[in-house]
Amino acid sequence: MRRIGTHNVNGIRAAMRRGFRPFWDARKADVIALQEVRCRIDDLPLDAFDGYHVTLDPGQLAGRNGVAVLTREAPVRVRSLADAAVAITPGEEPREVPAERIVGRDLAPFAGEGRYVEVDLADAPLRIGSLYLPKGAAWPHEEGTEEKYLRKMRFMRGLARALTASKREAAADGRELLVMGDFNIAHTRQDLRNWRSNQKSEGFLPEERDWFGSVTGPRRMVDVVRSMHPDDDGPYSWWSWRGQAFANDSGWRIDYHLASPRLAKAATEAHVAREASYEERISDHCPVIVDYDTSALG
Template identity: 40%
Template structure:
């Protein structure tokens, strides 16, 4: 039963100092997708490159220092690794990394955030528009496939505590939510957490403002989104909150 973990680290060096790699060693993860490395290739230590139990790693770093970047760790070597989407303007930001293990493809994804400015929101919309045909092509491959990562969109009202106060904010805009619905309803991907737990919010991110974490005023923006056959084999999922490595919490899913 493979255990797949997704974690936005909000800086790999910061998460390391907060004990992420100590936790990872005992997490039981078979494949681990990480996002928001905020590091260049040269910044990655031997531990970051090869944590205990994970002989394989690959990274897609952003060109800009201290920004974005994604990675994948695995207990076995993949058959193939694909770095980037083939879209230069987005690949420069280090947002997409794929590894194929036999019939299974695992993707570490970091969708742009639009919360910092209207300009970045437009970049987010442009990424969504460019990524949709890629998602259609992925599902057409007919493989078992899971996209793990920070999608920066809360899909439904259950997916964030204060939904009424965020109807006009990035991450819960009608256009963003409709796009994610299209990914599920028309393209055919499945939201694994929501398939398992219809009524459990499953928050994975909390603002650093106020007492959001302590009061669990969160958002569910980290997902494992899978092809239907693989999603049907998900047996359990959890959000790990016993330790805090980042403003996000790791999302763990077990597949049979």
């Protein structure tokens, strides 16, 4: 059994102050994907990663983005939008390591932004990706936002091709693909509380939802949490810090596990670890955790 989680931490140093490590210590996860690490290498709180090997693409934008995958064993392969990543071995200082670059015309402009990193596990036939997809914008409903809107559309085009290629390559190597993270898209009306008032908002635009539908399905990538909670509203994974959004559960489900079909069938339990109170929140996103019975995967 493998317990695998994803968590947009909205800054790893802030998350540590709010209880990041006790939370994950209690869950005993085998793999954790992080987004919005948002920290310079020299300032990383290394105690956040005790017991894990870390593969991090911090990006080059100070105080923004940054994705990582935490694993119990050092990965056997690293791929990224950049040609290098940062590795942290337990008890050692961070060091730069080569990464196989994920090529693609649409993804090339994002190479320095710390938005996607992918590893092949040493102790299971899995390829794991951590994703932080651009937020985008509500163009043409908001003036002056066309550039941000088009950047997100471009990233999504490139990501769709990259996922198809990675899934095919992983399968040829006897591996299943799992991509986790903050997609900044609520796919259906079940995935956000106030869907009626957000039909012209970034993250719920028709073209964003259509794209999500194009990369998911029973023969493509499976939305694991939705497959296990087909009739539920939510479970939501993001709430604004402002107002009463958290108290009223006025959230969005934008953090996902997308798994290749064979791996999705191995999922035995899936849940969103919503904190009990506003004061206990670690981030504006809460972790999404799935248990997979990988014993039959080989």
